[in-house]
Amino acid sequence: MADPASSSAQPKGATGVLVLADGTAVWGNGFGAVGSAVGEVCFNTAMTGYQEVMTDPSYAAQIVTFTFPHIGNVGTNDEDFESAVEGAVGCIVREEVTPQSNFRSTTEFTDWLAAQGKIGLSGVDTRALTRRIRLSGAPNAVIAHAPDGKFDLHALMARAREWAGLEGMDLAQRVSREKSQDWVGGSWELGSGYGGADSSAKPHVVAIDYGSKDNIFRNLVKAGARVTVVPARTSLADIMAHEPDGVFLSNGPGDPAATGAYAVPVIKALLDADMPLFGICLGHQMLALATGAKTTKMHQGHRGANHPVKRLEDGVVEITSMNHGFAVDADTLPDSVEQTHVSLFDGSNCGIAVKGKQAFGVQYHPEASPGPQDSFYLFERFVGMLG
Numbered sequence: 001m002a003d004p005a006s007s008s009a010q011p012k013g014a015t016g017v018l019v020l021a022d023g024t025a026v027w028g029n030g031f032g033a034v035g036s037a038v039g040e041v042c043f044n045t046a047m048t049g050y051q052e053v054m055t056d057p058s059y060a061a062q063i064v065t066f067t068f069p070h071i072g073n074v075g076t077n078d079e080d081f082e083s084a085v086e087g088a089v090g091c092i093v094r095e096e097v098t099p100q101s102n103f104r105s106t107t108e109f110t111d112w113l114a115a116q117g118k119i120g121l122s123g124v125d126t127r128a129l130t131r132r133i134r135l136s137g138a139p140n141a142v143i144a145h146a147p148d149g150k151f152d153l154h155a156l157m158a159r160a161r162e163w164a165g166l167e168g169m170d171l172a173q174r175v176s177r178e179k180s181q182d183w184v185g186g187s188w189e190l191g192s193g194y195g196g197a198d199s200s201a202k203p204h205v206v207a208i209d210y211g212s213k214d215n216i217f218r219n220l221v222k223a224g225a226r227v228t229v230v231p232a233r234t235s236l237a238d239i240m241a242h243e244p245d246g247v248f249l250s251n252g253p254g255d256p257a258a259t260g261a262y263a264v265p266v267i268k269a270l271l272d273a274d275m276p277l278f279g280i281c282l283g284h285q286m287l288a289l290a291t292g293a294k295t296t297k298m299h300q301g302h303r304g305a306n307h308p309v310k311r312l313e314d315g316v317v318e319i320t321s322m323n324h325g326f327a328v329d330a331d332t333l334p335d336s337v338e339q340t341h342v343s344l345f346d347g348s349n350c351g352i353a354v355k356g357k358q359a360f361g362v363q364y365h366p367e368a369s370p371g372p373q374d375s376f377y378l379f380e381r382f383v384g385m386l387g
């Protein structure tokens with residue numbers, strides 16, 4: 001373990017630092033909120049969509065290193081939120097954030113980040129940090145911003161070391177809604193913004209919120225469904241009381257295996273009842289767990305907006321948006337489950353279907369926001385099953 005005070009001397013004027021659990025100090029310029037936050041450091045390779053990334057609840061307890069060097073230059077707006085609940089705790093960027101330049105922008109990224117209570121660190125060699133994550137895995141760390149440049153590095157390192165880490169951590173309950181909600185937003189159009197939802201639409205999808213991105217619900221609406229969103233701990237009886245035609249299992253933060261006390265048994269019961277099911281990311285992982293498969297923590301995870309995925313039914317390659325640090329172990333899939341999609345980066349599982357049932361999941365994000373929309377057909381496929 002390096003002594004943080006000696007690992008790299010504080011450059012003159014540095015107002016921000018990332019202190020890894022092993023004592024490495026990465027210096028830069030702090031922006032956004034003042035203070036410190038602990039989390040796992042990951043990297044995201046998307047070139048656009050930083051506001052959606054920072055507001056995706058799946059990033060709870062994570063510090064995002066953007067590999068694209070220019071982050072913040074198109075500002076932020078009131079529309080590109082994926083959620084109002086906590087997402088990433090901080091971000092690390094290469095270049096200083098330049099003034100906003102975009103017709104949709106209403107607030108500078110730096111001011112927006114401060115208002116969201118998230119910490120930024122700029123002027124960092126993000127290639128070196130990303131290479132380190134690729135070689136040695138995603139480290140736990142504290143990101144800190146102090147305008148006076150005063151940091152207690154030993155205390156920051158101790159906090160990073162004491163943090164339990166994402167493995168075994170259940171965060172889905174923490175970020176889930178507390179009350180159910182009739183979802184009202186449709187898809188976004190340039191000039192008119194978000195459309196409405198048809199409250200009389202059929203079929204009716206009950207979506208379980210484990211830390212969901214709003215664009216998933218907008219896509220379900222676009223595919224023709226009426227959507228009711230319910231909290232992560234909703235019981236089977238309460239789900240059934242909504243009389244769903246199908247149930248959607250959302251994305252979310254933390255370790256899927258840590259949701260076994262509440263989410264997985266409900267999903268298993270829904271499967272046994274032949275309820276049509278569609279899971280995205282955490283929802284996909286929990287669907288796999290409900291069939292008896294296992295999930296594992298990945299070395300570095302997949303986060304970006306250009307991940308190629310092969311659809312095994314016809315060999316078509318979908319370019320997808322991804323954000324996951326855990327994965328379904330394909331070797332543990334029972335005979336009752338078919339692997340439907342695989343990552344062309346590392347061959348990891350990216351989709352499953354339960355044989356003889358209308359239940360499937362994907363590890364990636366067909367709702368995009370940010371990212372390509374190649375996989376929208378999955379929403380149509382699911383809603384089409386319920387007609």
Ligand SMILES: NC(=O)CC[C@H](N)C(=O)O
Nearest residue numbers: 058251252281282325326
């Ligand atoms: N986007 C997600 O739903 C992420 C799922 C899970 N928390 C993971 O990191 O793998």
